[in-house]
Amino acid sequence: MTQLALVIDLNVCVGCHACVTSCKSWNTSGSAGPLADANPYGADPSGTFFNRVQTYEVGQFPDTETVHFPKSCLHCEDPPCVPVCPTGASYKRESDGVVLVDYDKCIGCNYCSWACPYGARELDEHRKEMSKCTLCVDRIDNEALPKDDRKPACVMACPTQARLFGDIHDPASEVSVAIREQGGYQLMPEWGTRPSNHYLPRRKMVIQLQDDQAGRVDNPLKVDGKLLKPRIDEPALDDVTSW
Amino acid sequence: MNPAFSVIFLTTLIGVGQGLFLALYTARVLVFVGAIALPDSRSFFVLGSAISLFFLASGLTASFFHLGHPERAWRAVMKWRTSWLSREVIVLPVFMLTVFLYGLMCYLGWQSGSNRIAQGVVETIGALAAVLCIVLFICTGMVYASIRFLQEWASPLTLINYFLLGSMSGYTLAAGFSAFLAPHLMRMYACIAFSLIVISFMTRVASLYRNARIRPCSTVQTATGIYHPKVVQKAQGSMGGSFNTRHYFHGKTRQVIRSVKWIFPVLVFVLPALLLAGSLSDIAHPFLLIVTFVIQYVGLLAERWFFFAQANHPQNLYYQQVS
Ligand code: SF4
Ligand code: SF4
Numbered sequence: 001m002t003q004l005a006l007v008i009d010l011n012v013c014v015g016c017h018a019c020v021t022s023c024k025s026w027n028t029s030g031s032a033g034p035l036a037d038a039n040p041y042g043a044d045p046s047g048t049f050f051n052r053v054q055t056y057e058v059g060q061f062p063d064t065e066t067v068h069f070p071k072s073c074l075h076c077e078d079p080p081c082v083p084v085c086p087t088g089a090s091y092k093r094e095s096d097g098v099v100l101v102d103y104d105k106c107i108g109c110n111y112c113s114w115a116c117p118y119g120a121r122e123l124d125e126h127r128k129e130m131s132k133c134t135l136c137v138d139r140i141d142n143e144a145l146p147k148d149d150r151k152p153a154c155v156m157a158c159p160t161q162a163r164l165f166g167d168i169h170d171p172a173s174e175v176s177v178a179i180r181e182q183g184g185y186q187l188m189p190e191w192g193t194r195p196s197n198h199y200l201p202r203r204k205m206v207i208q209l210q211d212d213q214a215g216r217v218d219n220p221l222k223v224d225g226k227l228l229k230p231r232i233d234e235p236a237l238d239d240v241t242s243w
Numbered sequence: 244m245n246p247a248f249s250v251i252f253l254t255t256l257i258g259v260g261q262g263l264f265l266a267l268y269t270a271r272v273l274v275f276v277g278a279i280a281l282p283d284s285r286s287f288f289v290l291g292s293a294i295s296l297f298f299l300a301s302g303l304t305a306s307f308f309h310l311g312h313p314e315r316a317w318r319a320v321m322k323w324r325t326s327w328l329s330r331e332v333i334v335l336p337v338f339m340l341t342v343f344l345y346g347l348m349c350y351l352g353w354q355s356g357s358n359r360i361a362q363g364v365v366e367t368i369g370a371l372a373a374v375l376c377i378v379l380f381i382c383t384g385m386v387y388a389s390i391r392f393l394q395e396w397a398s399p400l401t402l403i404n405y406f407l408l409g410s411m412s413g414y415t416l417a418a419g420f421s422a423f424l425a426p427h428l429m430r431m432y433a434c435i436a437f438s439l440i441v442i443s444f445m446t447r448v449a450s451l452y453r454n455a456r457i458r459p460c461s462t463v464q465t466a467t468g469i470y471h472p473k474v475v476q477k478a479q480g481s482m483g484g485s486f487n488t489r490h491y492f493h494g495k496t497r498q499v500i501r502s503v504k505w506i507f508p509v510l511v512f513v514l515p516a517l518l519l520a521g522s523l524s525d526i527a528h529p530f531l532l533i534v535t536f537v538i539q540y541v542g543l544l545a546e547r548w549f550f551f552a553q554a555n556h557p558q559n560l561y562y563q564q565v566s
Contacts, residue, residue: 020480044483052480054561056463058471069467071480071561084390086319086329105318108311110490111328114244117392117461119558122486128311185468188557190460191392199468 003077003097004135005168005196006152007175007184008070011203012162015053015068019154019163023051023072023133026153030138032103036126048124050133051154067202070154070163073120073133074187074195075099081112081121089130096167097196098137103129117191135165168196244393245493246551252305254383255412255543257335258405260298261376262413263420264342267291268373269435270428275366281355282425288354290424291417292346299339327389331382338379341372380406387550394457395554400450407443408511412543414439415515416536418522422529430523433532437519444512447546451504454553461557476563487562493552503549510542 027050028035035048051072058065079099082090089105090112092098101112101121106129113121113130121132136152139145149156155165166175175198178184184198211232267288273279282288307313319332345368348354353361384402391397418432463474481488493500518535521527 039483042483046481046483046485048486049480052485054476054480055478056467056469057475057477058469058473060473066477067467067469080392083322083325084328086322086326086332087315088321089318105315106312107315107319109309109319109328111326111386113486113490114390114393114556117557118466119487119491119556119561123311123490125486187468188461188465190465191557201468 001097001169002095002167003075003169003196004140004166005075005097005175005198006072006135006155007164007166007168007178007198007200009162009164009178009182009200010067010069011200011205012160013053013068013070013158014160014162015055015066016159017053018157018159019070020049020051020053022153022157024049026136026139027134032138033127035131036124038125046125048122048131050122050131065202071118071120072154072197073099073116074118074193074197075133075135077194077196078192080191080193081116084115085112093137097169098135099132100134100137101130101132103127103131106130117188117193118195168198244551244554244556245490246548247309249305249307249309251544251547251551253302253309254405255540255547256298256302256305257379257383258409258543259412259416259540260295260302260342261338261379262410263291263295263298263416264372264376264413265410266414266417266432266435267295268369268376270425270431271369273431279431280427282421282428285350285352287421287425287428288349289346291420292342292349294416294420295413296339296342296346299335299342303335303339327382327385331379331386334375334379334382338372338375341368341375344368345372377406380409383409392557393554394459395454396550398450398453400446400453403446404443404450407439407446408543408546411436411439411443412536412539415519415532415539418519419529419532419536422522422532426529429529429532433519433523437516440512440516440519444508447508447512459555459557461560463560463563466557466560476561478566479562479564481565484565485562487558488565491556491559491562495552500549500552503545503552507542507545507549511539511546512542515539515542 024035037047039045040047051070054069054071056067056069058067075098077097079092082092082099086109087105087107089102091100093100108123108128108130110123113123121130124131139152140150142150151165155163164175164178166173168175168179170176178200179198182200184200186195186198270282274281307316310316319329321329323329323333348365348368354365381402384405387396388398388401414432414436418429418436421428421432464470467474515535515538518531522531522535
C-alpha cells in the first residue's frame, strides 16, 4: 500500500511562506474552482488556504527560538474526518492514501471539520464547500507534466527544501529514511489519527572545527608547495593558497 | 465553538416536537392500559400531532440554513453506516412521516372506531413513531457525543441531556396544550414535566460539573511536537482570521459566558418548575402553562448556545494569534 505524505523539516524552514503562495496559486487556478479571497487588500483580509505557515516562540526571552511551522492536512492514516461525512464527499483514496473532498457532493455542513483535531479543513466562503490540501493530486497524477514536476506545488517552491514528499510506506523512500534517521514525529499522537505527514524536529547545529581542519592538511595544493602559505588569520582561497 | 443559530434552533425545535409526541403517546398507552379515559381523540391527537409536526418541520427548515449547499442535502443520507449525522438526516423525516400518518389516522377516526384492523394499524404506527422518536434523540445526541476531540461533548451525558431536555420541553408544552383540549390530562402532564425538570436539572448540572473539570488531552506541546514548557504562538498564518477563527471561537467575553451559564438554568429549570407547581392550583389560568413553555424554550435556546460555546476544539491551539 502506498501512503503519500509530506515530511516537513522544522530545522530548515525559514518561514518564507513560499509554500503558502505557491499552494494558493496552483490550487486557486485548478479545475475544482477558485479559493476564496475576501477583502484581500483591506484591513481584514480572509481567504481559503490549504497550507499556512505559523510561527511559534519557544522559551523565555532572551533565550528563545523562533519555530516556523507549516501546517496543512496531514492525510491521516486513520482519518476521523472521513467516516463522519454524511454524504461521502470526504474520502481517503485507496490507491495512495490521499484524503480528498469531492466538492460536487459536499453539502457544506462543516461536520468533517469538527472531526479534524488539526484545523486542517476550511469551508470556502464563496463556494460553500469544504476544502483542504489535496497533496496536489492534479499535479502528481498529471501525465502531461515532466516526471520531476509531479510533486505538490509547495514542495517545488520551498527554497530551503524543508518539504520532502513521498511514500511513507516504502521503507527505502526519501521520506521514510528522513523520518527514521532524523526523528520524524507526528502531531497530536494522543488522538490515534496516525497522521501521514511527519515533522523533523529542530536539531542542535554546532560545527566542531579543529585547527588541522581549518588548515586543510589534506589540501592537495599544499603538497605541490607552489603557492605561498598565508597566515592562518589571513583570507584564503583554495585556488590561490596552499596551506 | 461558535454557536450557529441554525443548529440551536434545529436541536431545540425538534426536541419539543419529539417530546410532545412522546407525551401524546404516553396518553395513548395509558388509555390502552385503561388508566385514563380516552380524550376526545379527534382534536387532541390530531392537533397534538400537528403541533408536533410543526415543531419538527421548523427544526428541519432551520437545519437547511446551516448548509452551504442545501440543494444537495439529499446526499446526506448516503453514509448512514458510519455517520451519525447521516442517520439523523434519515430518521428525522421518517419520524415526521410516521407522526403525520398517526395524526392522519386519528383524524380519520381509526383510533376510536370499531374496525379492529384500522385500530391495529394506528397502534403500530404510533409505536413505530415512538421508537423512531427515541432513535432520533440518540442520533442527535451522538452527532455531538461521537466527536471525541470535543471533550465537553464526548460523554453519555450529552445523549442523556438531549433526550431529557427535549422530552421535558415537549411535556411542558403538552401540559399547556392539554389544559385547553383535554383538561383531565393536564395534571398528569404537568407532573411528568415537573419530574423531568428535576431529573434533567441534575443531569445538566452533572455535565456542567464534568465540563468545568476537563483536562484537555491536547496542548500546544502535543500540537506542535515541541515539548518545551513555554511555547507561544506568534502568528497563525493569517492576517485577519480565517474559517478556523470564525467557526471555532465565539468571541464573547468571560462575563457573557458566565452570565449565560447562570441564566439558562433559571429559565429552563427553576422558573418553569415554580410556574408548573403554581399552575396545579385550581385558580391558575391554563394560559400560564403556555407562558411556562415559552420561558422554558427561550431558556433552552440559551442552554444550547452555551452547550456550543463551552466546547473547546483542539484546533484552537493552532489559532491563538492573528498577526
Ligand atoms: S489532518 Fe484533519 S482533515 Fe487531514 S486527514 Fe487528518 S483529520 Fe482529516
Ligand atoms: S462539509 Fe462536506 S465534506 Fe465535510 S462532512 Fe459535510 S458534506 Fe462531508
